[in-house]
Amino acid sequence: MALDLSRRQFGKLMAGTGASAAFLQLGRTAAIAAPVAGYKAMVGIFLFGGNDGWNMVVPNDARFAGYAASRGTVALTQSSLVPLAGSAYGLNAALQPLQQIWNEGSLNLVLNAGTLYQPLTKAQYQSSPLLRPVNLMSHADEQAHWQGLRARDINVDGFLGRLNDRAAATTLPGLISFNGTQLAVLGKTSSPLVLPSTGTVVQNAATGNSADPAVFARNSAISAFADGSSYGTVTKTTGAGISSAYAQASTANTILASTSSTVDQYFVRPGTTTALTSDISRQLLRVARMIEARSTLGQARQTFFTAQGGYDTHANEAPTQTALYTDLAQAMLAFYNAMKALGLNENVTAFTMSDFGRVYKGNAQNGTDHAWGNNHLVMGGALKSKMVYGTYPSTTLGSSDDITGDGRFLPTISQEQYLGPIAAWQGVASADMPYVFPNWATFSGNTLGLFQG
Template identity: 55%
Template sequence: MTLSRRDFVRLTAGTGAAAALAQLGRTAAVAAPSGSYRAMVGIFLYGGNDGWNMVVPTDDRHATYQAARGAVALPRNTLTPLTNASYALHPAMAALRPVWDEGALSLVLNTGTLFAPLTKATYLSRPDLRPSNLMSHSDEQAHWQGLRARDSASDGFMGRMADRMPGGRLPPLISLSGSTLALIGKTAVPLVLPASGLPGRAGYSARDTAKNLATALLADSEGGPVMDGVKTTLRDTFEQADLANSVLSGGNSVARHFVDANGRALTSDIAAQLLGTAKMIEARGTLGHSRQTFLLSMATFDHHANQVAGSPIAGDHANQLGALADAMAAFHRAMKALGVGANVTTFTMSDFGRTYASNAQNGTDHAWGNNHLVMGGDVAKGGIFGTYPDPVLGGADDITNEGRFIPGIAQEEYLGAIARWHGVSNADLPYVFPNWQTWSTAGRGPLPLFR
């Protein structure tokens, strides 16, 4: 996914906390369904996660699944079953079983990029209705983050949401996974932070350092209101950086939840990102945030080879899903301990799904529709949304003979439900989702993901 120089400058401006200045004083155009705090936490699984092995049918479809998937198929007796459901999670994701039993985890089946509703017949006969450049990493990442299925995107859905969000002492749009298209708004600037906190500065005084820097930079100037404003901006920037650093450097009360089933501290990158997110949520009062939007990520899920190793339940994909599940479960425990379990929703995104059929290298190739997870205390208990595709290779939902399934749910129906829960008003949904009209009429609309 390519960012323009202008977009790169806008995003990197947020890394030093100067972005906070652009957010101060922003008025709220966001609805408040309950008048309470809300946070949405998106985790982008870069490379194209194999959602067909993340969520597996356990009924009669499992035989077809196993025959079609070949070497990467997970035996039924190894799966993590979900109570009162005909689906299971990957064996490595056992940490999320208690979250499901609690009623705080939902499945979204076969969702992906769509410009308009498609069947296999219309896909074949109407190329003008297909999303552009399907199954390309950069294009599909842009489709998910910019939500323009047939046009290039210069801004992202999280950035556009932030355009309509109230501010605080720091921007409420926060990334702990770098700068990317999803964060770009028309006016909003995100705060981009490392998960472990900003570099410390021993003996540092925000006001004195800003004053000295400003004095050095402006030594030859005549001063005046403009130069005084520059000095104020420099001072405020350092103070905002100190605030973010103090938040991310603390948070011991949430850190204790980030352990595995044996009590060992979680050390994965996604665990660090979710721990940083938990700390920012814990500090929401100090930061002045009634709404927070977070973007996190994992890489790389592009398993053309060696998706499994030795056995179907081992290998790179199992390791990644295990790290994801452990970190998500720990984050959920932390949110409950903070008393905001029902106020925080975590959800997954990815470039695209993988082919249902495996290849000769024990891997899978680029495809289209995919399965995703939504977690939080306010999600529908035992929720399973969408329809699992016809698993027959070359069948009614497969545009090739390798299991590239046409999505049954558009990204707008999936992400739009979360945005509306988060507080985006009905009037602002077409602004956040440029193709909203297509997915909010003729019987379509946001999924009923929440209670």
Template identity: 55%
Template sequence: MTLSRRDFVRLTAGTGAAAALAQLGRTAAVAAPSGSYRAMVGIFLYGGNDGWNMVVPTDDRHAAYQAARGAVALPRNTLTPLTNASYALHPAMAALRPVWDEGALSLVLNTGTLFAPLTKATYLSRPDLRPSNLMSHSDEQAHWQGLRARDSASDGFMGRMADRMPGGRLPPLISLSGSTLALIGKTAVPLVLPASGLPGRAGYSARDTAKNLATALLADSEGGPVMDGVKTTLRDTFEQADLANSVLSGGNSVARHFVDANGRALTSDIAAQLLGTAKMIEARGTLGHSRQTFLLSMATFDHHANQVAGSPIAGDHANQLGALADAMAAFHRAMKALGVGANVTTFTMSDFGRTYASNAQNGTDHAWGNNHLVMGGDVAKGGIFGTYPDPVLGGADDITNEGRFIPGIAQEEYLGAIARWHGVSNADLPYVFPNWQTWSTAGRGPLPLFR
């Protein structure tokens, strides 16, 4: 068979195979499910989420919070209170209060990129201990996803985890938010999907013309070893595309949970991604997965201006946090309905935190430490991990006079706890986290996030 370059490009473009062909030469491990099922679901908030308005102190520190934050400060009486805690969530995140009351939500305070433990004094005197290129979007995203605080990364922590995890009929590393550094392993091949399924082009769907072209190509004995590799990858990609489409586009029992407090269907992009994730989890038996790792995302958290509008509790940031909370709560309901509420952990990541001080445009600027959320039926009930920084501008934790706080918890301590819960062995933790030795000695180590 002779297949023109144009036909080949049209064939792969019509089925989602092009991305998989870029992984040619890598292989995914295939193994039968073993042990208890677990899934981890990471949500990356691109642009730098203002975690200081996501998790707010409600005790005497609120006065210092309000004084420092100025125009973006949230009045105490507007916050979403958390039972038996001196912290509250943003007013728009009320959907997560029942999850907290159930004991399925934890807070991680002031975490971020660290190469070594730092105080303000050592930050100022030891530049060799600082992470590289702090407060840069691209660099900090790479720090979070690659976990090399002073070096460039060519692979990511989720990919390295998948290198050590069993596979199935589909790769156990699944992204519904595009290809990113976090997904790249040394051997693992991620499956990158749109939340609603793989789109096909007219005349080139996996079930008709393109399938026929692929079958003819696979039957062709010409081309040598390189073409044989292309054929194998293309065949596997078609099979994966068919299976993924059947899961994402077929019947399910989880969509009914993705509604707001008034019973209206959630329409945000993050809700669609979490619904797609829920469908994949529901199909875990069909897919042959004992472990699944998902990466999702939300964009445009870089609120240098108009973070609030009209009042502190309204504006772009409030809308985003509301969408996130509604989708997370719906996802948790779906997991409980599937009977895997305690087998799934959802957690947030972001480039960096924002300045504690607001700016003249009703926004905030790039900073460092940040607050994050961890959700699941196996998290520590009422868990609050880490120490809230000194909220005084220019104080003990602020490297400037604008509230750029040195993190008290390293990413490795935060994400390492989730990785170990997920099944990464102690022996493999240094592989997944290249700087693990620094964060596993001298009293440092994975946070006790789980029961």
């Protein structure tokens, strides 16, 4: 029987079997730095859809009146805010579990960050379109800008993937995604290990002696490529990559299916023993398990990508945000407590990202539309205690911060200023920062001082 697979089908086959997790490893050079002393991990949490960070972090001082007037249909009540001691801000009530982390000095706020090609004023934005990120306020483009960090060019690889290109080689990749093969985790010469948030890794379409021709063809292709020694050098090399991917999956499955993990007990609803079941909590639980197994894996550095969807709140924002934030905050607190229990709170930093912020002025459907600048959270014991970075925009619509008159705020902190210090803390060498962050030269002189020491 002849086997006829298109290039598209072959790509889907590779992704389905998990082979892509190892296949691109074949392109890595031998000149990879040895692991450095001390363990560190960074955990990205992408909030897909465009999180309304203006209702995540709210001014809790005299500016609240302006906030309420300008936000209109989506404004929160001041009495509902969760105060952050020592700051002028409060959190959305659904994020109340994060107050503990703030009080313990392990949560920071980053205000009005976003995609920037270069620092901009409102006048420059209006007069010079070529200085703006391309296709602003488009989900796909802004997700690519956040993950690839090229604001005016096509993004084919991501900053976590490029970080992984420069990382020390280990049996299991130090970069793991629990939210699919997102752009952020694709390197130029390396590939992440992509793992599910539930269950274990299985060989796609491997269903035994199926009579279905399509299933039979996929099974035959998998078997042929996994044992390609008789088909020449290229196929033999490909087969070695697939076999390596299966071996990686086997190692990961041992960790994911373990019944003796010490971190699971922390992933429960606050004040109960009821297990958290949201997808973001399952992802962060599995991150915690991989961190717990760091010594077994021989990894001095680990990088993780997780995500939560549903933030495109054009209507009925309040109940949607409440549900999402409740899950997010419970998952983050559980992860934080697990890291403390492992004695690794100062060794792990988690941070949020999102497509873009939302329009400050609420719409008639009690929702918000696409905008630009946004607020973000950073969590970890190595951070400076209880810090707020950046400047909250003027709550007066049409101000110099507002490019459209309804509250689409021009970011004043770039992704490089925000994410660069986290990568440097994790161990990216100064010489490699322009590789990981293509626009590093533009913003490297004014990065956030997130960390102690």
